[in-house]
Amino acid sequence: MGCQAMTLPLALWAARNRHAIIFGVCFLGAWELLARNGLKPTVFPPPSSVLASLYLRGDLIAHHAWLTFYQTIVGFLISALAGVLIGWAIGKSRRLHEAMYPFIGVLQVLPKEAFAPLLVLWFGAGLLSRITLVFLISFFPIVINTMIGIQGIDENVRRYADTLSCRGWKMFFSIEMPSALPAIFTGLKISVTLAVAGALVAEIIAGRDGLGYLLLFASSRLDMSFSLGLLLLVAIWGALLFVAIELGERWALFWR
Amino acid sequence: MSSVRQLFRAVLIPSTPFIGLIGVWQAAVVINNISPVLLPGPIGVLNAAIANADDLLTATWSTLSDILLATAIAVIVGYVTAITLSLLPLLRRSIFPYMLMTQVVPKVALAPLLFAWFGIGLQSRLLLAFLIAYFPMVINTLDALLTTDRAMVVYTRSLAASDWQTLLMVRLPAALPATMAGIKISTSLAIVGIVVGEFVATNNGLGKIVVESTALMQTSQMIAATLAIGLIGVVLLGAVDLIERRLIRWGAKR
Numbered sequence: 001m002g003c004q005a006m007t008l009p010l011a012l013w014a015a016r017n018r019h020a021i022i023f024g025v026c027f028l029g030a031w032e033l034l035a036r037n038g039l040k041p042t043v044f045p046p047p048s049s050v051l052a053s054l055y056l057r058g059d060l061i062a063h064h065a066w067l068t069f070y071q072t073i074v075g076f077l078i079s080a081l082a083g084v085l086i087g088w089a090i091g092k093s094r095r096l097h098e099a100m101y102p103f104i105g106v107l108q109v110l111p112k113e114a115f116a117p118l119l120v121l122w123f124g125a126g127l128l129s130r131i132t133l134v135f136l137i138s139f140f141p142i143v144i145n146t147m148i149g150i151q152g153i154d155e156n157v158r159r160y161a162d163t164l165s166c167r168g169w170k171m172f173f174s175i176e177m178p179s180a181l182p183a184i185f186t187g188l189k190i191s192v193t194l195a196v197a198g199a200l201v202a203e204i205i206a207g208r209d210g211l212g213y214l215l216l217f218a219s220s221r222l223d224m225s226f227s228l229g230l231l232l233l234v235a236i237w238g239a240l241l242f243v244a245i246e247l248g249e250r251w252a253l254f255w256r
Numbered sequence: 257m258s259s260v261r262q263l264f265r266a267v268l269i270p271s272t273p274f275i276g277l278i279g280v281w282q283a284a285v286v287i288n289n290i291s292p293v294l295l296p297g298p299i300g301v302l303n304a305a306i307a308n309a310d311d312l313l314t315a316t317w318s319t320l321s322d323i324l325l326a327t328a329i330a331v332i333v334g335y336v337t338a339i340t341l342s343l344l345p346l347l348r349r350s351i352f353p354y355m356l357m358t359q360v361v362p363k364v365a366l367a368p369l370l371f372a373w374f375g376i377g378l379q380s381r382l383l384l385a386f387l388i389a390y391f392p393m394v395i396n397t398l399d400a401l402l403t404t405d406r407a408m409v410v411y412t413r414s415l416a417a418s419d420w421q422t423l424l425m426v427r428l429p430a431a432l433p434a435t436m437a438g439i440k441i442s443t444s445l446a447i448v449g450i451v452v453g454e455f456v457a458t459n460n461g462l463g464k465i466v467v468e469s470t471a472l473m474q475t476s477q478m479i480a481a482t483l484a485i486g487l488i489g490v491v492l493l494g495a496v497d498l499i500e501r502r503l504i505r506w507g508a509k510r
Contacts, residue, residue, distance in 0.1 A: 102270040114463075
């Protein structure tokens with residue numbers, strides 16, 4: 001029963017994306033064949049050896065992957081919490097908006113990755129500098145989207161809630177947050193991808209550990225199967241986080 | 257009286273956080289007597305920037321021109337890709353889902369691989385920036401090309417317009433706002449690509465100055481170069497924003 005419930009959507013999805021699936025399978029097959037008979041395996045390793053290299057170094061990967069996951073999630077959660085609160089404050093107050101919006105606009109377009117060496121100088125090459133970079137990179141989209149969400153609340157709804165003496169925390173949780181949630185989730189989705197990229201940049205630029213460091217190490221030794229395998233892991237990690245946010249969105253916005 | 261108030265509102269209030277940040281920075285450095293190796297004050301950074309103005313300007317120009325080149329390539333190739341895919345449904349159905357997937361993949365992770373494959377020259381940096389900046393351009397433009405108002409397209413067909421005419425006169429202009437949004441995203445991503453490339457390879461531009469002066473403990477020069485990168489970002493994206501507004505105003509007039 002449960003099995004059937006699962007297979008039907010899967011079959012529909014496969015039917016809709018059949019062209020892409022066929023293309024993907026052909027592409028991987030052609031790559032495998034070419035890499036086995038012709039292309040230098042040191043430059044373009046076949047997909048099978050990419051997977052094998054991941055399997056063989058499982059323990060090493062687990063240690064570094066855990067660090068990357070940890071700092072991405074911690075940095076992202078801090079920026080989500082701070083971003084929603086600050087975005088809410090700026091969205092509510094016209095004064096604050098006038099004063100802070102140009103400042104935030106400028107900070108938002110600054111390429112935060114450029115600050116990685118500075119952060120390493122201040123906080124060392126450990127977790128703190130990387131979490132700070134993840135935070136800086138993923139913070140601003142959340143602030144701006146939350147602000148837009150709060151500003152988009154209908155003034156009449158606010159006034160009506162006010163007449164029902166819905167103020168303070170009650171207003172925050174029963175009017176403001178639900179109304180701004182769609183915009184907040186847009187911000188979270190932009191940020192979560194940036195967060196993963198931020199963690200990797202920090203590890204690549206000033207790494208002693210983490211997947212970014214491992215990637216730099218593997219490609220400096222021209223171990224292409226392992227490098228591509230790590231890249232695959234990083235891609236899966238980015239996709240998993242994105243899907244998690246999307247599931248969270250569906251769960252939180254159940255009325256849509 | 258009211259004009260003074262207007263000036264106060266338009267200039268003073270928005271600039272308060274900037275002035276405040278610089279003031280707090282200088283005050284913190286002076287009061288706590290922070291070593292200039294760890295954090296020089298804004299005046300120290302300015303002095304270092306003036307002392308090394310020649311090097312900084314050369315590096316800024318080199319970084320800026322790389323960014324502009326990468327953006328131009330990503331935008332043009334992305335635009336052409338989007339048009340091609342909008343005309344070829346089979347190809348689109350085969351590869352567009354993968355292009356969407358690249359959105360959630362942190363593409364900066366490609367940096368070490370690209371440098372291993374193609375060396376530490378300009379081609380690797382350009383390729384990194386291109387790969388980061390290309391997909392959002394395609395996705396934004398193609399999405400808008402595919403969702404052009406059906407009634408408008410049918411109407412143009414009824415006037416015996418060819419597919420090419422429909423594309424040039426209806427679909428592409430209608431997609432312009434999304435295209436501009438794509439250009440904006442691509443520009444900001446190209447900056448990241450080039451700068452990260454310079455950090456990793458350290459043979460060129462502002463990224464080289466940042467990494468080298470960090471190694472030499474010349475923190476004021478490092479902060480000056482970091483701020484120059486920030487300035488490039490702010491100026492470039494401001495310029496794109498200005499063009500976008502002009503275009504939209506021009507589009508609204510027509």
